[in-house]
Amino acid sequence: MVGLLRRLKPDWYIILIVSMVVLASILPARGAAAPAFGLATKIAIALVFFLHGAKLSREAVIKGVTHWRLHLLVLAATFILFPLLCLGLAALPGAITPAALAPGLIFLGCLPSTIQSSIGFTAVARGNVAATVASATASNLLGIALTPLLAAMLMHTQGGFSLHSAQSIVLQLLLPFIAGQVLRPWVGPWIIARAKAVGYVDRGSILLVVYSAFSEAVVQGIWTKVSALDLVRLLILCVVLLAAVLLATLFAARAFKFNKEDEITIVFCGSKKSLASGVPMAGVLFPGATLGLILLPIMVFHQIQLMACAVIAGAYAKRADSDAQTS
Template sequence: MLIFGMVILASFVPARGEVRPILDVAVKVGIGLVFFLHGARLSREAVIAGATQWRLHALVLASTFLLFPVLALSAAGLPAWILPASLAPGVIFLGCLPSTIQSSIGFTAIARGNVAATVAAATASNLIGIFLTPVLAGLFLHRSGSGGIPLEGLQAILLQLLAPFLAGHLLRPWIGRFVARHAKSLSRLDRGSILLVVYAAFSDAVTGGLWSRLGALDIARLILVCSVLLALVLGLTLAAARAARLSTPDEITLVFCGSKKSLASGVPMAGVLFPGDALGLVLLPVMVFHQIQLMVVAVIAQRYGERPGAEGDASPATG
């Protein structure tokens, strides 16, 4: 709700004039802070503990960085009366994002799934996504005729995302306990930075004529496209899990990690890769999909958790 509140605020009170340069600096600092905290929270022990299930992790990564981008590219090629051309780059970018971490782990725990494997899979997805998401987005955007991503954007990824991430992770032995102890306060700072990026993005988009280009019907079409994308990936990951004869806890990990996309990583990445008024249009599909996936997966997680024998199936890490 706060994220959409930023969209409404920017629609009526966009940042202009002398405020704009100050906001730009604050956004860059906020983006660096988000990835610094990502790095500081990354537990090598958790990754190692779950990384032995290579077949499960290969399926999760294939869904996140192969299946989903292909489906997103196909969706971007739909006629304009189904998906407006101005939103197609955002749908492609959505398809290239890594999986979520916090919500994947939370929903897996509710569903009595393999939490240790989910921690490993989601963490690996986000770590790989720092490198792979910009590359995939550039390739798929170029293929769709949307122009791709300039070299400066890839260089900015290294400076604004990767460098803070590595710094946070290397400092983990010294700051890890502090970060864990103040997790609640730091999560507010983390989320506040994301809200700031959203406000800045939609300020530029609104001053660039966003709402003169998009109407309520366009938003409704976007909701439909995102819903169909999610349904397809959920169905295909479930089919893949059963074809591979995964246990139910591992099936839950594949379905949840393989179908979800990270707003926490997507907003800062988009802020680096898509400067100017194009950023708002790119972020809109990511924000819409994020809300849909939370509502749908919450229902699925509850149903998994109520299955007969769920207590016995649950990973020991859930306790």
């Protein structure tokens, strides 16, 4: 029971993100401070993707690539199944899906998978860690291009994507990422040796984006557009979405006769959405007045997926230990 409660406890980083929302609601950046925060946010986003490029090992990309059936299934779940399900949820009547949050649900479906938590849960569950590294890495690499393209196709009716957005993606995401990859032989070892400090920079940048986004959203009246009941509805929708994807990836892995280790990789990689990539991408793609609404579904879904996958990973690990004892 204690172990279950430990896995279910909220992520402290999510608490910090929620704190940024509260702070922005009470003390939003206004007047002359708003442009300064906007500039700092753009620099922070570029820095995040430069660090991602500099940290990403080419060996991690290559390792496990030959397991193409597994990777195709994970990518299909991430960039086909998720967007279709999120489109379906967004199209539900307003009494079920709040209209103000529907674009954020669609954008959630367009995001790549996570890297760190997918690897961590796979390791705990005794899954195929090497394949998880390759799949999660491929998802994030493709996400730099696929997420904006999917957003352009699925959200054009809401005006959430434009030529300016595409230019911003190139300048703030793609070019810094490429620069990080190019400079990796020189700066990579230094960054890897200071992984903890770099992690603070990475996460601190996301906190800045959240505060800046919600500051402008509060000034524009976000809390007059979203009620407490809307947040409860969003929570239920995210639970339903995660449950549907978890079941779909589990049944698909078994239908294609993957072994247990590969099944674990497919379930964890295919059911995740990246907050670390989603927040900066949203900061580039969407104007400040709508950004706060776009971020709410990502934040809620992220916490739910961590809690649910922690329980699932524990169940997989317990089964593996039981099988080892009986064999």
